[in-house]
Amino acid sequence: MAGGSFRDRHREPVYNRYVMRIDFLYWEDCPSHDEALRRLRAVLTEDEIAAEVQVTHVDTEELARALRFPGSPTIRVDGRDIQPETVAADGRLTCRLYLLDDGRPSPLPSAEMIRRAVRAAQAPAAATNSLGGTQP
Amino acid sequence: MTLATNQQFISFALPGVAGTTSSPEDFGEAKALAVIFWCNHCPYVRAWEDRVIALQHEFAGRGVRFVLINSNDPAKYPEDSFEQMQVRARLKDYPFPYLFDENQEVARRYGATRTPEIFLFDAARTLRYHGAPDDNSEDPQAVRQHYLRDAVEAVLADQAPAVAETPPRGCSIKWR
Numbered sequence: 308m309a310g311g312s313f314r315d316r317h318r319e320p321v322y323n324r325y326v327m328r329i330d331f332l333y334w335e336d337c338p339s340h341d342e343a344l345r346r347l348r349a350v351l352t353e354d355e356i357a358a359e360v361q362v363t364h365v366d367t368e369e370l371a372r373a374l375r376f377p378g379s380p381t382i383r384v385d386g387r388d389i390q391p392e393t394v395a396a397d398g399r400l401t402c403r404l405y406l407l408d409d410g411r412p413s414p415l416p417s418a419e420m421i422r423r424a425v426r427a428a429q430a431p432a433a434a435t436n437s438l439g440g441t442q443p
Numbered sequence: 444m445t446l447a448t449n450q451q452f453i454s455f456a457l458p459g460v461a462g463t464t465s466s467p468e469d470f471g472e473a474k475a476l477a478v479i480f481w482c483n484h485c486p487y488v489r490a491w492e493d494r495v496i497a498l499q500h501e502f503a504g505r506g507v508r509f510v511l512i513n514s515n516d517p518a519k520y521p522e523d524s525f526e527q528m529q530v531r532a533r534l535k536d537y538p539f540p541y542l543f544d545e546n547q548e549v550a551r552r553y554g555a556t557r558t559p560e561i562f563l564f565d566a567a568r569t570l571r572y573h574g575a576p577d578d579n580s581e582d583p584q585a586v587r588q589h590y591l592r593d594a595v596e597a598v599l600a601d602q603a604p605a606v607a608e609t610p611p612r613g614c615s616i617k618w619r
Contacts, residue, residue, distance in 0.1 A: 338613075403486060404484075404489055411490070414486035
């Protein structure tokens with residue numbers, strides 16, 4: 308998987324409108340990142356959310372520390388981790404342990420977990436947009 | 444190079460969380476013996492942990508023994524230290540030996556690369572299955588292929604497992 312970003316061309320943002328920023332960080336060594344990115348993209352498509360998704364391959368301990376990378380895969384929506392309670396203090400190259408709603412451990416975030424984080428970020432932004440924003 | 448199916452098992456003697464040194468020869472009467480590379484920190488191990496424990500309980504009365512080995516470097520992953528292995532084994536009441544491969548020699552000799560990674564031997568200690576526990580680490584209810592269970596049943600029936608090799612799926616072993 309190459310690093311970089313993508314934006315859904317069918318949902319280009321309206322001028323001055325809020326566009327969600329999503330950071331998807333992964334380490335190639337953990338086999339779950341492809342499925343996690345597929346789930347993220349599916350949630351964005353299903354919920355019709357305009358988002359800028361930045362995909363970053365964390366491939367050194369130095370970069371892991373600099374990004375405070377808690378493990379692969381990690382998804383941050385507008386800078387906030389989708390499961391902040393499972394974030395360790397220091398970044399390092401490792402596979403990420405998620406806790407599902409029923410308490411089971413998993414190497415992958417569920418689609419529902421991703422959806423909740425995306426909707427939580429979207430709600431205050433939508434309220435701001437509905438107030439009129441700063442159109443020229 | 445990874446140990447291949449139909450090859451003979453490789454002996455070892457390693458310290459375990461119970462405070463004694465264990466060797467596969469300790470289980471000479473076992474009709475099937477699974478050597479499973481394992482650790483504490485890996486989310487794949489955690490996701491499969493209860494299933495592997497349940498399988499050991501289920502098959503214990505039929506002469507099946509699992510032996511778990513942690514070969515990770517605890518300097519890089521302190522959760523995989525011997526002391527933390529003891530904590531984990533107590534917490535989950537492991538029904539199998541949990542051994543520490545401190546110099547990583549056993550992992551190298553087996554050619555293990557992942558956790559979890561299973562090497563299942565028959566009564567003659569010939570490798571009959573190598574790979575993952577099943578085909579879904581995330582959701583036990585969604586498993587379609589019970590690789591380890593099916594392989595154990597085949598070995599107990601003196602048959603070759605229908606699936607003898609699957610790609611181990613999990614965290615890499617953390618080498619020094």
